Each structure stands twice: as structure tokens, then as C-alpha cells.
Amino acid sequence: MEQQLTPEQSLKLIESMIGQAKRSFSRLSFYFLLWGILLTGAMLATYLLRHQPDAWGQGAPWGIAGVLGGIISAIHGARQGRHVTVSNPMDGLIGWLWSSFVITMIIMIVASVVDRQDPGPTITLLTGIPTFMTGQILRFRPLIVGGILFWAAGIAMHFTGDQLALTLLYCGAMLLGYIIPGFMLKRQEDGLRAA
Amino acid sequence: MAFAPLDPVLHNQLRLAVMSLLVAVDNADFNYLLEKTGATRGNLSVQITNLKEAGYIEVTKSFKDNYPNTACRVSSQGLAAFETYVAAIKGYLEK
Numbered sequence: 080m081e082q083q084l085t086p087e088q089s090l091k092l093i094e095s096m097i098g099q100a101k102r103s104f105s106r107l108s109f110y111f112l113l114w115g116i117l118l119t120g121a122m123l124a125t126y127l128l129r130h131q132p133d134a135w136g137q138g139a140p141w142g143i144a145g146v147l148g149g150i151i152s153a154i155h156g157a158r159q160g161r162h163v164t165v166s167n168p169m170d171g172l173i174g175w176l177w178s179s180f181v182i183t184m185i186i187m188i189v190a191s192v193v194d195r196q197d198p199g200p201t202i203t204l205l206t207g208i209p210t211f212m213t214g215q216i217l218r219f220r221p222l223i224v225g226g227i228l229f230w231a232a233g234i235a236m237h238f239t240g241d242q243l244a245l246t247l248l249y250c251g252a253m254l255l256g257y258i259i260p261g262f263m264l265k266r267q268e269d270g271l272r273a274a
Numbered sequence: 275m276a277f278a279p280l281d282p283v284l285h286n287q288l289r290l291a292v293m294s295l296l297v298a299v300d301n302a303d304f305n306y307l308l309e310k311t312g313a314t315r316g317n318l319s320v321q322i323t324n325l326k327e328a329g330y331i332e333v334t335k336s337f338k339d340n341y342p343n344t345a346c347r348v349s350s351q352g353l354a355a356f357e358t359y360v361a362a363i364k365g366y367l368e369k
Contacts, residue, residue: 084285097295100298165301
């Protein structure tokens, strides 16, 4: 990298380097896979425990999934942070987007428990926002489609009280919105790392 | 019409590559710049020093996991110089 540049070469070099830097995102697939699997498990457990007394049939699987997911995410994030060599402004934006979603979700859950309402349909609907936006920021179509599917599932869940239908809609949205895009994103991230 | 002179600090392949990477991110480590530019450690180190002395980048040295770590970010002076350079290059190409 020593020779003098023509204007064309300069512009090409600038475009190439900026293009590479813009694709330097943190690896996010782990979180989609982790939360996709945990929350699907929590929904299936809730269905299986539906005839149990209150705590075990309703809240416990979600509490366990939330605490477990939070701890694993924090440990993974701390480890990942030690190996990060670049800080992309879009990483910060994605981080704040998901943080604001988590805060909204916690408020919604508390409000729903107080009102004795099922928070599932509203939270599924809300999940569409950060999923869709993350897909747009990363320019990753499976997450964009995933976000739209969360919206569709959330709307459908509002119009059914059937426990099996709710479970299938939620797990289907998790599979198509988090787990499958998570696997596809992981493959893309592995490919970028190898390149 | 006269051509705008090109900034000699930026009109160098490696220094321009480093600046182009840094304008698109908040900050980047030496190893990231090394990986993306494909330069040698010695050459990259020299060019980072040149950019720092020109006031175009800010360099922070610290320790990460007990290893020395060099982080670079574009200064406001560097960003202005980069924008002027890009405008000048476009001027050359349009004429």
C-alpha cells in the first residue's frame, strides 16, 4: 500500500474501505438463537403446565427463561466485548433499540399482571419492532420478514383465547422470527469472519 | 479552472485506507485496521503516527486483557480534511 493514487483509485479505495467498515457489526446471531430457544421452551412449558396451580402454570417458565437468558446474555456480551476490535455506531443503535424494547416489555408485563391480562399478544406484537428494525439496519431480510411475522402473530393472538392456538402462533413466530433468522445470520457472520 | 490541490497527508494509499475505515466507525483497534488494510504492522504503525501528528486521528493506548491495545478515532480536523479531500477527488473526476 505505498504507490501514489489516481483520483479513480482514491475514490474506489474510499468506497471499498467504508463499505467494509459499515459491515463490521457485532455478532448478534447468538442472542436471537438463545432467546428464540428459551422463549419457545417457556411457551411450550406454559402450555404443558396449563392445568397446574397459578405460579407454575403461568409465570414460572417465563421467569426462569428471563433470568437464565439475562445471565447468559450478560456473560456472552462481556466475553464478546473483550474481543471487539471496532465500534460501529449502528451497534450502539441496535443496543439502545433492544434496551428500550426490554424496558417497554417489563412495564407491559407488570401492567398486564396487575390487570390480570395475558401479556403474550401485546409482547409478540411489540417484538416485531426491534426485530424488523434490526433487520433493516443489518440489511438482513430474514429478520425483516421475522419482524413482520411477529406483527402478524401478535394480531392473530389478540383474536383467539384458545391456549393451543396461542402456543402455536407464538412458537411459530419465534421459530420463523428468531431461530431460523438466527441460524442464517450465524452462517453469514461465520462467512464474513472467514473472508 | 484550476484543480484543487490534494492533501498530501491523505493522498497515500494506506493513510487514505485507514481514514476511510475510521470515518465509518466510532473507533477501531490497531488489529482491526491491520486486518482490513492488509498492511504490515510496521508500515501501519508509521502511517498511524503520521495521521496522528497531522491531527487527523486521536490515538488511545491502553491495556485489554493484559495486552497493549491501540485504539484510533477520527478527529474533527481529520473529518474536515477527509471531506475536503473527497470533494477535491470528485472535482478531478468531473472535469
